Amino acid sequence: MNISDEPRFAVEGSNVTVVVGRDAALLCTVENLHNYKVAWLRVDTQTILTIGPHVITKNHRVGVSRSDSQTWSLTLRDVRPSDGGRYMCQINTEPMITQTHILQVFVPPDIVDSSSSSEVMIREGDNVTLHCAASGTPQPTILWRREDSALLTVNGKSVLKWKGEWLNMTSVERQMNGAFLCIATNGVPPTVSKRIVLHVLCKPTANMTQKMIGGYLGESVQLQCMIEANPPPVVHWTHINANRLPNGSKYQASMTSQGYKHTAVLKVNNVSRDDIGSYHCYAENSLGVESDDITLYTLATTTVTTTSTTYETTKMDTTSSQPYAELNPNDEMYEKDSFEEDNYVVVLSQHQMQSLDHPPSS
Structure with a gap:
């Protein structure tokens, strides 16, 4: 047999990339095969997968086909991460000739909960470090941002986003209280994220929206106190004699909260001259107590x-x-x-x- 008639590979070995869960095909094109046979092997395990048109391995996801007289296709269905690696197309000449093909299996990102932060609780003014670990192929990139799209304060700078597995913040203020999102992406959809809640504990502040307010005799008036506190405060109101005002038909106290911000309202019904004077709003939590006053005429x-x-x-x-x-x-x-x-x-x-x-x- 002339050298020109001997079997040879018509094209170079391939480098195939596939997303996990999909099917992959490796193509081996041989000229002048004659009566020789084409076999596929897994290089790292030296496992024979196919010989000619026959599947040798017991792996039911492996198949072999011949799309034309020269091309032998090794197929892998429902590809798994473990399928990634080097595959060899081999012709049983003497000596044997081989060609290597590489299969890359891309895996979407996934947050590793066991290695990532969950809920974190600190006091105002302390330092905090949040960690987000992710797996995937290629290795995912981690991006941090606030759930409410507010600014982050990192290394003394205010930024909308921060890149990296670790988010280090110093002298944390109460404004940082809330949910943070760590977002993992590697170019393989879908992008995934984890919600990490940061609780910044702070002593109360109390501020009346007005220092004086007028109410018509016989009607109702509302006194409003703006409070910042975490944990949420216990609020009570007093009149001139410093006794706590009971919640009933005459006085109706309520509070609404959003994060560490709270709005306390005292509704005084059927206003009379006895209601004239200063009212105090007291806000108390485990870190302290604060108050402010308003005068009703x-x-x-x-x-x-x-x-x-x-x-x-x-x-x-x-x-x-x-x-x-x-x-x-x-x-x-x-x-x-x-x-x-x-x-x-x-x-x-x-x-x-x-x-x-x-x-x-x-």
């Missing part, structure tokens, strides 16, 4: 009749210790003799009434 609308005109004026009730607007007897619509003399009552002009519609805020 009362308003009453009264009709004043003169010989030719009927006016509506407003009375403002306040305690003698609370300042009130000075009145000018020359102001329009001022009637100094229209009410009985009362230390708790002042009569306001139209201009001053308009000012009362917008109580000063803190």
Whole structure:
């Protein structure tokens, strides 16, 4: 037999990439095969898979076919990560000739829960390290971000995202309280993520939305206190005598929360002169207690009749210790003799009434 008639490989060995769970095919093209046979072997285990058209291995996922007179195809169904490696196409000449093919099995990313952070609890001002481990082929890249898309503070810098298995944050502030997402990707869909909740424990702060508020006699008024605290605080309200106000028909206390931010509301029903004065909002958790105050004054609308005109004026009730607007007897619509003399009552002009519609805020 001439050298030109001897069996030879028509193309070079292939490098095939397939995603786990799919089927893979390795092609071996031989010219001048004559009566020789083509065999497929697994290199790392030296396992004979096929000889000619016959499957030798007991692995039911392995198959062999001949697409034309020169091409022998080794097929692997439902590829697994363990199928990755080197495969050899062999012709039984003397000496034998071989060709190597490489199968790469890509695996989508997966978060390794046992090696990753879960819920983490620290005190405000402490340092914290979050870890996210992922497996996959190729090795996944880890990206961190806040679930609410707020900024991260890493190494003194504010960033939207951070890359790496480890997220190190120093002197953590209460604003970092919430859920973090570690996202693993390696170019093989689907991308996966893990939700890690960071609890930043902080002592309460309390701030009234206003320092003074007016309420009409006989109606209701709401006092609002903005609180930051984690764990969530226990809130109570007091009036002048420092006794806790009971929750009932007269006083109705409620609180709504979002993360470490809380809004406490005290509704005072059927406002009377007895309700005048300062109210304190107390917020307490295991790390401390904080309070703030607000002053309630009362308003009453009264009709004043003169010989030719009927006016509506407003009375403002306040305690003698609370300042009130000075009145000018020359102001329009001022009637100094229209009410009985009362230390708790002042009569306001139209201009001053308009000012009362917008109580000063803190």
